[in-house]
Amino acid sequence: MTVDSVTKKAMPEAKCIARARIPTTQGPDIFLHLYTNDRDDKEHLAIVFGEDIRSRSLFARRPNETQQDRMIRGAYVGKLYPGRTSADIDERLGLSMQFDRETGELAADSSSTWDGHTEKTLVRIHSECYTGETAWSARCDCGEQFDRAGKLIACSQEEESGIIGGSGHGVIVYLRQEGRGIGLGEKLKAYNLQDLGADTVQANILLNHPVDGRDFSIGKSILIDLGIENIRLLTNNPDKIEQIEEPGLLTCVERVPMVPLHWTHEHQGIDSKEIEGYLRTKIERMGHLLQRPLTLHTQTHTHTHAHAHTTAV
Numbered sequence: 476m477t478v479d480s481v482t483k484k485a486m487p488e489a490k491c492i493a494r495a496r497i498p499t500t501q502g503p504d505i506f507l508h509l510y511t512n513d514r515d516d517k518e519h520l521a522i523v524f525g526e527d528i529r530s531r532s533l534f535a536r537r538p539n540e541t542q543q544d545r546m547i548r549g550a551y552v553g554k555l556y557p558g559r560t561s562a563d564i565d566e567r568l569g570l571s572m573q574f575d576r577e578t579g580e581l582a583a584d585s586s587s588t589w590d591g592h593t594e595k596t597l598v599r600i601h602s603e604c605y606t607g608e609t610a611w612s613a614r615c616d617c618g619e620q621f622d623r624a625g626k627l628i629a630c631s632q633e634e635e636s637g638i639i640g641g642s643g644h645g646v647i648v649y650l651r652q653e654g655r656g657i658g659l660g661e662k663l664k665a666y667n668l669q670d671l672g673a674d675t676v677q678a679n680i681l682l683n684h685p686v687d688g689r690d691f692s693i694g695k696s697i698l699i700d701l702g703i704e705n706i707r708l709l710t711n712n713p714d715k716i717e718q719i720e721e722p723g724l725l726t727c728v729e730r731v732p733m734v735p736l737h738w739t740h741e742h743q744g745i746d747s748k749e750i751e752g753y754l755r756t757k758i759e760r761m762g763h764l765l766q767r768p769l770t771l772h773t774q775t776h777t778h779t780h781a782h783a784h785t786t787a788v
């Protein structure tokens with residue numbers, strides 16, 4: 476067996492079963508992709524900016540399916556409109572897709588499909604956080620990071636930071652790994668332990684969970700399925716960079732740091748005692764690539780893992 480086939484075997488299989496256009500308040504439409512996989516029974520998602528970023532598993536032709544079937548599961552080019560009859564050709568926009576005659580797989584050509592080989596795609600791998608994204612929690616920065624990722628992918632350049640955006644092309648892989656994989660119920664217990672004095676790392680350990688049991692390999696399979704090869708990854712987490720790379724298939728060509736908004740703009744972003752402790756623990760105990768600003772005024776500890784933030788990987 477070659478090294479290549481061993482690696483491929485070890486990768487989870489991710490299959491996109493449906494995609495739909497969602498108009499958003501962020502500006503551009505997004506294309507929400509729902510994935511199944513052979514590792515867990517969770518519905519992981521890819522929030523895709525750019526109609527032309529195509530899931531190979533979704534677009535491949537299936538035996539006996541009609542053009543209507545393909546449109547219903549989202550395997551169409553261009554835009555749907557009332558009365559449209561072909562998934563593979565959008566007559567109004569003059570777009571069409573080609574397929575391999577034998578296998579039925581999408582023949583990705585640059586007139587209809589994003590070139591994930593030469594382009595560097597702006598990507599965020601995000602783990603679910605009900606409290607931070609839905610219940611306005613000021614214990615963590617997940618909601619802020621999620622919004623910021625969407626804005627950065629939509630824009631060509633963020634004015635204040637100078638960060639080059641995705642100009643409407645990019646992906647947020649949304650993994651259902653609530654509470655770094657321990658689930659919401661256990662995360663709520665961890666919060667009570669935190670109110671009793673533990674930090675986010677100690678709380679997981681006290682509950683007999685790993686500090687971070689997440690496996691990002693499903694995210695890797697999803698990105699590869701979307702035809703993406705070179706990514707600019709929005710993260711401060713060195714584990715994500717390490718886990719997401721797959722030699723010959725997926726490379727992180729740049730890390731784009733996510734500096735908390737409140738650190739750069741005093742009156743914006745999340746300001747709470749809890750988030751200061753949370754970010755401090757990530758820097759000091761989880762090796763996150765963020766440099767603590769002088770304005771962070773909670774008690775100091777030794778911080779052996781603190782790194783200056785850098786965009787080079």
Ligand SMILES: Nc1nc2c(ncn2[C@@H]2O[C@H](COP(=O)(O)OP(=O)(O)OP(=O)(O)O)[C@@H](O)[C@H]2O)c(=O)[nH]1
Nearest residue numbers: 601602603604615652653654655665675710711712
């Ligand atoms: N167990 C536990 N999980 C938490 C806590 N606070 C947030 N989380 C979870 O931590 C995860 C945050 O993950 P991400 O946003 O992907 O970020 P990250 O690993 O911090 O890395 P970045 O890419 O730098 O943001 C989510 O699954 C949250 O639900 C906590 O106090 N305890």
Ligand SMILES: [Zn+2]
Nearest residue numbers: 604607615617
């Ligand atoms: Zn969170």
